[in-house]
Amino acid sequence: MAINVLIVDDSSTMRKIVQRNLKQTRLDIAEIFQAGDGQEGLAVLQAQQVHLILSDWNMPNLDGLGFVQAVRANTAWDHIQIVMITTEGGEAKVQEAIGAGANGYVKKPFTADDLEAQLTSRAA
Numbered sequence: 546m547a548i549n550v551l552i553v554d555d556s557s558t559m560r561k562i563v564q565r566n567l568k569q570t571r572l573d574i575a576e577i578f579q580a581g582d583g584q585e586g587l588a589v590l591q592a593q594q595v596h597l598i599l600s601d602w603n604m605p606n607l608d609g610l611g612f613v614q615a616v617r618a619n620t621a622w623d624h625i626q627i628v629m630i631t632t633e634g635g636e637a638k639v640q641e642a643i644g645a646g647a648n649g650y651v652k653k654p655f656t657a658d659d660l661e662a663q664l665t666s667r668a669a
């Protein structure tokens with residue numbers, strides 16, 4: 546089944562990098578949506594069928610942790626896989642997001658292989 550992916554990051558450059566890496570994986574992707582922060586991400590989820598979220602941590606309005614908490618508070622979105630994208634040294638913080646229901650994380654800068662290692666076992 547082809548999946549729809551939502552990329553949430555306040556940097557448009559980072560969103561482009563993530564999108565490019567995503568397209569280099571073997572994942573069967575139908576559509577890629579983008580959002581600039583957690584609030585925009587929630588709006589996309591309300592309007593679109595999403596199977597996988599790749600989310601930044603530091604963002605205005607609603608950050609990565611708040612976004613994960615909001616997604617996991619809605620049982621209609623239980624099936625959505627969430628992978629956090631973090632900077633070097635941010636792993637400890639990301640454990641909070643995993644505690645809140647994120648499924649995994651990759652560190653910036655990451656390769657398509659790094660991303661795929663987190664995704665194939667989770668989103669396949």
Ligand SMILES: [Mg+2]
Pocket residue numbers: 554555556601602603604
């Ligand atoms: Mg950011």
